[in-house]
Amino acid sequence: MKKIALFLAFLFFYTCTECRLYCQPKSYTFDSLQxxxxxxxxxxxxxxxxxxxxxxxxxxxADRVLDIGCGTGRLAAYVAGITGKEGKVIGIDPSPFRIAIARRREKSNLLFKVAGTEELSLFEDNSFDVVYLNSVFHWIADRAQAMVEIYRILKPGGKLGIAMGAKHQDSLLVSILRQSAQSVLGYIPKEFDVNEYQREADEALELSRESGFKIKEIKTRHYVDLFRSGEECIRFYEASSGGSLLREFPDFQRKKILSQIEERLERLKTAKGIEIPHNILFLIDEKPK
Structure with missing residues (x-):
């Protein structure tokens, strides 16, 4: 039932991501170019x-920047506009389908590679001014090793930025998921009670200190995302998860649960659409000079 816990974390963190990494290759088995x-x-x-x-x-x-879990490269392209031709932005993601789209955005100062945090050995010591993970940290299998490697490849004085789910979350999506599972399965899987978002936020802070970083800033912001329909909301989750959304269930159960989720989302629709609240933690670390 590990994938259930990962999906619960996805709901909390709103993953997946402009920038996302998958814990294991099987996590994007269902991904596609579409x-x-x-x-x-x-x-x-x-x-x-x-x-x-x-x-x-x-x-x-002129900064050198690494975007870990760059997805389809939208944010990396935005950053390349800031660094200018004097700088360099590299985006990595383990999904070849996400990178195929990202490569359409490549230019002289912007490069994309199919790679995850396990391949950070590709980069030399002290080679980046900035590394960031946007809605990515929770998908990394070996976070401790990833943080050590990020510290290694950052220049002295370089910065690491992490955006992830904050400790205190609105529970709307989790409530909908639990209700939908109860309706279809007749019970709520115990994994749905896992308080993943708090554990992961604490771990990010702890690993920052253990890796040698100096924590420069911690900020929490409340967001409200808007979807036109329950169907669009589900499509976003499905696309963000690389097609792995609720794949641990037999297909007939999965379809019923997704249908229940969509129906409950539709009941929340207003003239503006469906509002999904969530809180994001921004953590800025610095490698001492």
Whole structure:
């Protein structure tokens, strides 16, 4: 039932992501170019959140920047506009479908590679001014090793930015998920009670200190994302998760649960659409000089 817990974390963190990594290869077994393209169209929530992370990092012209879990590359392309031709932005993501779309955005100062945090050994010591993970941290399998590697590849004085689910969350989506599962299965899987978002936020702070970083800033912001329909909301989740949404259930149960989720979302629709509240934690670390 590990994938259920991962999906619960996805709801809390609103993953997936302008920038996302998958815990294991099987997590994007169901991904496709079509899903990646759909995510690219629907990824405004992560893109807008990412722009705030970039602002907090104070990225400058001529900076060398690494976007870990870059997805289809929207945020990396935005950052490349800030660094200018004197700088360099590299985006990595383990999904070849996301990278296929990202590569359409490549230019002289913007490059994309199919890779995850396990491949950070590709990069030399002290080679980046900024590294960031936008809605990505919770998908990394070995977070401790990833933080050590990020510290290694950052220059002294370089910054790491992490945007992730905050400890205190509105429970709307989780409530809908639990109600839908109860309706279809007749019970609520115990994994739905896992308080993943608080554990992951605490871990990010702890690993920052253990890796040698100096924590420069911690900020929480409340967001309200807007969807035109329950169907669009579900499509966003499906595309963001690389097609792995609720795949641990038999297909007939999965379809029923998704239908229940969509119906409950539709009941929340107003003249503006469906509002989904969530809180994001922004963590800015610095490698000591």
């Amino acid at each position: 899903l990646a393209a759909e995510y690219d169209r629907l990824s405004d929530p992560q893109f807008n959140q990412g722009r705030e992370l970039v602002s907090l990092l104070k990225i400058k012209r």
